[in-house]
Amino acid sequence: MYHTKSVTELSAMLQAGEVSSVELTRYFLDRIKNSDEKLNSFITVCEEQALAQAKECDERLKAGNAPALTGVPVAHKDIFCTDGVKTSCASKMLDNFISPYDATVVTNMRAAGVVMLGKTNMDEFAMGSSNETSYYGAVKNPWNLKAVPGGSSGGSAAAVAARLAPAATGTDTGGSIRQPAAFCGITGIKPTYGRVSRFGMIAFASSLDQAGPMGQSASDCALLLNAMAGFDEKDSTSIEKAVPDYSADLDKPLDGLRIGLPKEYFAHAEGGMNAEVEAIIKTALDQYKAMGAELVEIELPNSALSVPVYYVVAPAECSTNLSRFDGVRYGYRCEDPKDLNDLYTRSRGEAFGEEVQRRIMVGTYALSSGYYDAYYLKAQQLRQLISDDFKNAYEKVDVIMAPATPETAFNIGEKSDDPISMYLSDIYTIAVNLAGIPAMSIPVGFSDGMPVGMQIIGNHFEEARLLNVAHKYQQQTDWHTTLPEEFK
Amino acid sequence: MSIEVDEVKKIAKLACLNVDDADIQSYATNLSNILDLVAQMDAVDTTGVTPMSHPFDVVQRLREDVVTDLDRREDFQAIAPAVEDGLYLVPKVLE
Structure with a gap:
């Protein structure tokens, strides 16, 4: 039924009048009602508001000239302020907080015609890699209810993987879109720092935070990013740069694409990628080679830091x-x-x-008197070196490919008592945030029934290229359309 | 790097966090482990490296000093824990 359709397909059906937004919205609200007890992926479901928005969308569709996403139901991570709707950031601190305004991401998506189904669960204040730190309880991975969905955007990832929502928004400070996308077998992109407005997105680490879409495919993410991205004068670090049409170049051939493989990420170090994940990534890389891409070994010498x-x-x-x-x-x-x-x-x-x-x-x-130089200043200096590593690499290659995570989703409770081992689960995603560059994760196979994600990392503002590179792979593979047994 | 119990109490005070005595030891252990992880930074000499302040070479954007937001005091007070006559209430500061 509708849950097996991509946003791209649903949008075409809505525009053609084959389904109404009210029908679609009701369908997904029912799916949430019937299945979310197993997952705990939503903190708030906005039945009334969603149906009211859907009704408006149907009128806009009937009137003609409605934007592409009009009537498509989407879930927002509960880090985005939503006017009149509880915005908890999964914390007891904000359990009673009804936001008096919308985040710019929410405003932009609403203007693009998106219907908000509800607010998804997450790690408290986006601090975590397993969704276990939520005040509202852990989220379960739709591929194995004993496993974590990843974090911090775990609710968004689980909801999309189980198709309780056709797509969702997420935020990524150190991997919080890409790691859960990898663990749940969906596609997610963290744009360039400053590409999507941070206004109304509850701040965790302001120089790293960035919002992005989490969806079924690269082509869906392109549509959603078209709606999310853009300059916002309410965000002082928003970039004043025109937003390209991210859907325009999806089909560009990959002949001559130079793919960089960081030797540090493929080294057989302790805590590094597990053997099965590595084999799956290598198969995906071979497929890229067959599509005309060239694989080039590169170095990111400071990545270990x-x-x-x-x-x-x-x-x-x-x-x-x-x-x-x-x-x-x-x-x-x-x-x-x-x-x-x-x-x-x-x-x-x-x-x-x-x-x-x-x-x-x-x-x-780290910021207390006498320690600033040893910690924050030193870290910002190293951050420059990490950023320079990428700059040097992009003189030789167009994109970088790497694992998204060292292993597939771990079990609930497995790392929750050991912060350090939890932190290390983001070992391949964090450098990207420090450098402010865009990156995505796409599903490239299964290990023991659990999804494996591969990261595609681009230079500043190369989102369109990343989406193109991901889309070409997804046209040849069906990992991204495979659904977990219980949610088929 | 080892953080002692007394130091955790000092940090908690600076951070305005009331931490239960029963939890102090576990915070001390975890904070020490995190600082050990962070200490790996010392392996690289960063003398002369300019600290990164932003991913791009940009200057801070400024705007005209004009009123841009509407007065929404009532909306904001409606979500506060305790208000009276348009003021936020806190325990008495002066006797």
Whole structure:
């Protein structure tokens, strides 16, 4: 039925009047109602608003000239502020927060005609790689309900993989779109830093955060990114640069494409890629070769430092950003505070989860008097070197391919007591955020029944090229249209 | 790098976090492990490297100093934990 259709197909059906937005929206709301108990992928389902929006969309479709996505139901990660709808960021701190405004991503997508089905589950304040830090409980992976969906955009990934929503939005600070996309067998793209507005997206690490689409295919992601991207004067780091039509070059042939393979990522190091994942990635690379691409070994000598650098920069910025949650203006307030300091410290101590508190403390320490040079300054210097590595690589190659994760989805509870091993699950995705470049993850096979994702990394503003490279592969393979047994 | 219990208490105070005594030891252990991970940064000499402040060579965009937002005080006060007469209420600061 409708859940086996891509956004591209659904949009064509809506435009042709073969289905109404109300019918489609009801269909997906029913799917959520019937199946989400197994997954816990939604925090809030917006039945009433969604149906009202769908009705409006049907009128726009009837009137003609409705934009391409008009009437397509989509889910938003609960990090995006949505006017009049609870925006929790999966934290007890914002459990009672009804946002008084929309994030620019939400506004843009609404203008493009998208219907909002609801808000998806995530790691608390996007801090996590397994969706286990959510105040609303862990999300399950549709391919194996004992496994994590990845994080932090785990709810969006699980919902799309199980086709409870045709597509969803996500955010990526250190891999939070690409790692869950890989674990759940869907396609997700993290655009260039500044390409999509951060206004109304609850901030975690401002110099790394970037929003992007999570969907069934590269062609769907292209359509969604067309709606999401663009300059926004409400975001001081938004880039004033015209947005190309990301769907225009999807079919461009790949003859002569130079694909860089970072030798550090393919080295057989401890904690590196597992053998089966590596074999699957190599098969995908062979397919690219058959399509006319050339494989070139490259070096990213400073990539091993990405994780340490990230765990200075991200916590430092998080400790600053999360200082706004004070129990005074919105969000959680403790009972009977005895003085102002008690109000601050108890509200924050009671409402932030353990991982969030840990990162606030690491960041506070790194930024505290006397430590700035040794931590934040040093990290920003190394960040420059990591960024330069990519710059040098792109003089020799057009895109870089790499695993998205060292292994397939791990089990719930497997890493939750060991922050370091959790952090290392993002070892291949973090460098991209530090350099501010775009990257995506596409499904390239299964290992023991669990999806394997491959990363395609591009130079600044090369989103169209990445989507083209991914689309050509997806035209020859059906990994991206394979559904988990329980959600067929 | 090892972080002691007293240091965790100091950091928590700076971060305005009320941490239960029972949890302090586990924070101390985890923070020490994280700082050990971070210490790998010291392996590379970064003398003379300009710290990265932005992925691109851009200057901070500025705008005219004009009113751009509407007055929405009532909407914002409606979601606050405690308000009165348009003010946010907190425990008494002065006796």
